[in-house]
Amino acid sequence: MVDISRGSTLGGSGASELFQLLRDGLPRTRTELAATTGLARSTIALRVDELMSLGLISPVGDAQSTGGRPSSQFALNPSARFVLAADLGATHATIAVTNLSGTIVGEMTGPINIADGPETVLTWMVDTGRALLEQHGLSTADVIAIGIGLPGPVEHSTGRPINPPIMPGWDQFDVPEFVRQHLEVPVLVDNDVNIMALGEQAFGWPQTDNLLFVKVATGIGAGVISGGRLLRGAQGIAGDIGHVRIPRGEGVACHCGNRGCLEAMASGPAIARALAETGLGDGTASSVIALVKHGNIEAIQAVRQAGRDLGEILTACVSLMNPSVIAVGGSMAVVGDHLIAGVREVIYARSMPLATSRLTIAQSSAGVNAAVLGASILAIHHALSPEGIDRMVL
Ligand SMILES: [Zn+2]
DSSP states (O other): OOOOOOGGGGTOOOOOOHHHHHTTOOOEEHHHHHHHHOOOHHHHHHHHHHHHHTTSEEEESTTTTTTTOOOOEEEEOTTSOEEEEEEEOSSEEEEEEEETTOOEEEEEEEEOOGGGOHHHHHHHHHHHHHHHHHHTTOOGGGEEEEEEEESSOEETTTTEEOSOTTOTTOTTOOHHHHHHTTSOSOEEEEEHHHHHHHHHHHHHOTTOSSEEEEEESSSEEEEEEETTEEEOOSSSOTTOGGGSBOGGGTTOBOTTSOBSBHHHHHSHHHHHHHHHHTTOSOSSHHHHHHHHHTTOHHHHHHHHHHHHHHHHHHHHHHHHHOOSEEEEESGGGGGTHHHHHHHHHHHHHHSOHHHHTTOEEEEOSSGGGHHHHHHHHHHHHHHHSHHHHHHHHO
């Protein structure tokens, strides 16, 4: 089970309505709820009844031991509703159905081409979601929200991609509106790195309020969780570290139009291109991974240098946000310790001792499921927020 109780991560009001307390799945009595909230017991009783009638909480525990008296403890009923989660990449996608605890009930991965445009890709997503629900004896009526991750910048408040470089036809497309034509539920959209950060935190570091998730793949980007909240910034591109200049990149052209960008030196394709110029590999990121796994010294050194390049930029991030965890994920993270070792080398050498005294730099623990878990958390958080629960009551 994934800890999705930390509603504040996504910027919730923190008002902690009764249900927000019960979202962690731990059973509580009415007396405990009254004591924690400071609300009158009569108010608690009304709210408990309301949540019970929605099926969102159910009695647990002590019915037997109290000799037939009704149970006095209540907890989240994770199977009361479900969400659809979609991780849409450039060339492949994962769709999952999860319960309200973020546990994956069913999952399907398939090839897509994001450049086919939003109508084609989103229709496929909806059809696949329906098929998954049917396979598990569920229907669209069981779904309370949909979370979608896209491989480009997204204005989270509207769910519209903004100038996404690898997604022709998607710019400003109203993703929630299109999906709601098929499934009449709230649709939450964010960029892939942000949802990976959410998934990584929930899966691997549930007690951590300050986490930086770094994706190293075709591109490089970071998802920032600070003070327990996902930081999106003014335009939703907070954490877009791929196009910060690094000294070693002097003069090297980047696809963004600038020179010397981190991404032009340390992304999967950049490492592959540099190795191919020396006659190693076929110029693809997967050939780099294969070379490293076979112990090729040149490939290992190239990956370690990419880690150092990344470390240069992350050192500045450490100074700025003082994270306690830096998790490195994305397809290049599977090369293992060599990339991380380069990152550590630079950050530990350059940061102030206090900033690194309790800093963990590690490979992503959520792995390939980080994105789809994060998309599910995005949807669950919205659906179970005080506003979401209010919508259900109405
Ligand atoms: Zn660039």
